[in-house]
Amino acid sequence: MELRRLRYFAVLAEELHFTRAAARLHIAQPALSQQIRTLERELGARLIERGRGACALTPVGVVVAAEATALLAQTALARERIAAAVSGQGGRIRLAYTRSARGGRVDALVARFRADNPDVEVVPETGWTAPNVAGLLAGRYDAAFVRPPVDEAQLRCRLVDTEELLLAVPADHPLARRRRIPRELVMGEPAVMWPRENGPGMYDRIVQQIWPHGGFHLVRHEPDDEQLLRAVSTGAVLAAVPAGRARALRVPGVRLRHFTAPVPTVDIALAYHVRTVTPAVRRLLAALDSAPA
Numbered sequence: 001m002e003l004r005r006l007r008y009f010a011v012l013a014e015e016l017h018f019t020r021a022a023a024r025l026h027i028a029q030p031a032l033s034q035q036i037r038t039l040e041r042e043l044g045a046r047l048i049e050r051g052r053g054a055c056a057l058t059p060v061g062v063v064v065a066a067e068a069t070a071l072l073a074q075t076a077l078a079r080e081r082i083a084a085a086v087s088g089q090g091g092r093i094r095l096a097y098t099r100s101a102r103g104g105r106v107d108a109l110v111a112r113f114r115a116d117n118p119d120v121e122v123v124p125e126t127g128w129t130a131p132n133v134a135g136l137l138a139g140r141y142d143a144a145f146v147r148p149p150v151d152e153a154q155l156r157c158r159l160v161d162t163e164e165l166l167l168a169v170p171a172d173h174p175l176a177r178r179r180r181i182p183r184e185l186v187m188g189e190p191a192v193m194w195p196r197e198n199g200p201g202m203y204d205r206i207v208q209q210i211w212p213h214g215g216f217h218l219v220r221h222e223p224d225d226e227q228l229l230r231a232v233s234t235g236a237v238l239a240a241v242p243a244g245r246a247r248a249l250r251v252p253g254v255r256l257r258h259f260t261a262p263v264p265t266v267d268i269a270l271a272y273h274v275r276t277v278t279p280a281v282r283r284l285l286a287a288l289d290s291a292p293a
Contacts, residue, residue: 003075005039006068008032009047013065017054086279092121093280096132096144098199099224101268104244105161105291106145109270113287120280129199136273143272143281147202150271157269158288164243165206165264166256168228170235176255183259187215192228192237195221202266209264210240229254242266 008025012032015021022029040047047061057065097106114122127135132144136155148157167186169175175185196203207216219237222228226249228239233253246256270288272281 003072005035005042007072008035009039010065010068010072012036012048012055013057013061013068016056091119091278091280092123093278093284094123094140094142095125095284096135096141097124097126098129098132098145098147098268099126100147100199100202100242100245101145101161104163106268109160109284109288109291112291113284116287117280117283120283128194129202130197133271136271139273139276142276142278143270143284146269146271147199148267148269149201149205150269151201154273154275155271156274157271158285160268160270160288162265162267165209165240165259165266166243166246167210167259168232168239168241168246168254168256170232171253171255172235173238173255175238175257178257180258180260183210183212186210186238187213188217190217190219190237192220192222192231192239193218194224194228205266206240206264209262210259225249226251240264 008021008027011024012018012021015024018029018032022032025032036048043060043064045060046058047064048055048057095110110122113120125135125141129146129150132141132146133150133152133155135141136144137152145160146157148159150157167175167181169181175181178185193203193206210216220231222231225241225245228241229246229249229251231237232239233251235253241256243256270284272285
C-alpha cells in the first residue's frame with residue numbers, strides 16, 4: 001500500500017470529517033474519498049462508517065489509524081536521518097588512530113568534530129600506519145591518522161601536526177648529562193626501534209634524520225613506543241621517539257633530550273581514499289581546516 005494513502009487515512013482519522021481532512025491535505029474531497037476506498041480494497045476491510053460529512057472509525061480502522069501514525073512517524077525520522085547522513089550531520093565515520101599519535105592535536109580535532117556533529121557515530125580503532133593504510137584501501141575505514149610519507153596514489157593525506165623527535169636515553173647514560181645531542185654522538189650507539197613494516201615511511205624518515213651519515217646500530221625491536229622506552233630504561237639502548245608520545249608515557253629511568261639543529265621532526269596526517277569521501281569525512285576535513293594554527 002502507498003504511504004500517501006496511509007497519510008490521507010491518518011489525517012481523516014484525526015478529523016473524522018472528510019471536508020476538514022481534505023482541506024488539511026490540500027486535495028478535493030472526492031479525491032480523498034476515492035483514496036480511502038482504494039485503501040479499504042487493498043486491506044480487504046472497511047475502515048470507516050460514513051455519515052453526512054462526518055465519519056467514525058471501525059474497529060479495524062482504529063488499528064490501521066494507530067499503525068499508520070506510527071509508520072509515518074518512523075518514515076519521517078528515517079528521512080531525517082538519511083538527509084543528515086547525506087549532509088554529513090548524521091551517519092557514522094569509521095576512524096583509525098595511529099598508536100604513536102594520541103593526544104595533542106589529534107584528540108583535539110576529533111573532540112571538535114564530535115562536538116560539532118553530535119549525531120555522527122565515531123567508530124574508532126587503533127593501529128600502526130601500515131595497517132591503517134591497508135584498511136583505507138580495503139574500505140574498512142573512512143579515514144585514518146597516519147605517519148607520512150604514505151606512497152599510495154589512491155590516498156590523500158592532510159597534515160594535522162608536526163612534532164619534534166626526542167632522543168630517549170637511560171638516566172645513567174653519559175648523554176643524559178647533555179641538554180642537546182649532536183648526531184655524531186649517537187652513531188654506533190645501540191638503538192631500539194619498532195619493526196619497519198609497521199610504518200615504512202616514518203621509519204625511514206627517522207633513520208635519515210637521526211643517522212644521516214650512517215651508523216644506525218639496531219640491536220632490538222619492540223612493538224610500540226612504550227616498549228621502546230621501557231627498553232631504554234634498562235640502560236642498554238637509545239631510541240628516537242615523538243615528543244608528545246614520549247612525554248605522555250613518562251617511563252621512569254628515561255631521560256628525554258633534544259637534538260642539535262636541524263631539529264628532527266615527524267608528521268601526523270589524516271588520510272582518506274579519494275574515491276570514497278563520505279559526507280562525515282568532508283566534515284572532519286572541514287574541522288581540520290578550521291583548527292587553530
